[in-house]
Amino acid sequence: GAGVSQTPSNKVTEKGKYVELRCDPISGHTALYWYRQSLGQGPEFLIYFQGTGAADDSGLPNDRFFAVRPEGSVSTLKIQRTERGDSAVYLCASSLTLSGSAGEQFFGPGTRLTVL
Amino acid sequence: DQQVKQNSPSLSVQEGRISILNCDYTNSMFDYFLWYKKYPAEGPTFLISISSIKDKNEDGRFTVFLNKSAKHLSLHIVPSQPGDSAVYFCAASEVTGGFKTIFGAGTRLFVKA
Numbered sequence: 001g002a003g004v005s006q007t008p009s010n011k012v013t014e015k016g017k018y019v020e021l022r023c024d025p026i027s028g029h030t031a032l033y034w035y036r037q038s039l040g041q042g043p044e045f046l047i048y049f050q051g052t053g054a055a056d057d058s059g060l061p062n063d064r065f066f067a068v069r070p071e072g073s074v075s076t077l078k079i080q081r082t083e084r085g086d087s088a089v090y091l092c093a094s095s096l097t098l099s100g101s102a103g104e105q106f107f108g109p110g111t112r113l114t115v116l
Numbered sequence: 117d118q119q120v121k122q123n124s125p126s127l128s129v130q131e132g133r134i135s136i137l138n139c140d141y142t143n144s145m146f147d148y149f150l151w152y153k154k155y156p157a158e159g160p161t162f163l164i165s166i167s168s169i170k171d172k173n174e175d176g177r178f179t180v181f182l183n184k185s186a187k188h189l190s191l192h193i194v195p196s197q198p199g200d201s202a203v204y205f206c207a208a209s210e211v212t213g214g215f216k217t218i219f220g221a222g223t224r225l226f227v228k229a
Contacts, residue, residue, distance in 0.1 A: 004159070031215060033215075033217070035219075040125075040221065041221050041222075042120075042122075042205050042207075042219030042220050042221045042222050043160065043205070043219045044219070045216050045217060045218060045219075048215055048216055050215075055215075056215075056216050058216070059216070091159055091160075093159070095215075097215065104150070104162040104165065105150075105162065105217065106162070107152075107159030107160045107161065108159050109157065109158055109159050110159055
């Protein structure tokens, strides 16, 4: 079956522009996560959805970052007024949430965002 | 504040020998721990996990050990194979508080043939 897909794979933008990053999770997975990974670092949690609702958005760095998952499947991470410091690989993951377990997360290949 | 720490950025091991990757955490509320493996240009892939009610979990060549009193876990790979060369991330979550997962910075493992 298809894994988690992310589009685009690469995005180059100019400082101050708006970008949208898309994630298609594995069909049937109710949980969806966004992470940001900078060079030499591990994935940094941004936001977690359970169904359509953002269950935990405590990792979003500021109000320029926003994510939606309107139908409980595809999610879009939106970044307004991009800054050079936003340059990173943005990873999406999905999982089946199981009672009593965090559940294995399945990651997409990531979107590499470069802000010039 | 790094809640999950992997203090060794890299590790080199001879093929056939044991690889031991270490991870320390500071948040005593973490109750579920995972190891992920990452190849270049790919997303991390799940390797093995352990609940805080256990101190060991084994899956083939991979074993994870958890020492809750020391807030330390380790991943053992025996025997190591060249295909194991990758970056390994330790991760932890507080299940009762939701599924927010905190990752370490990773350890790059080189297995020499």
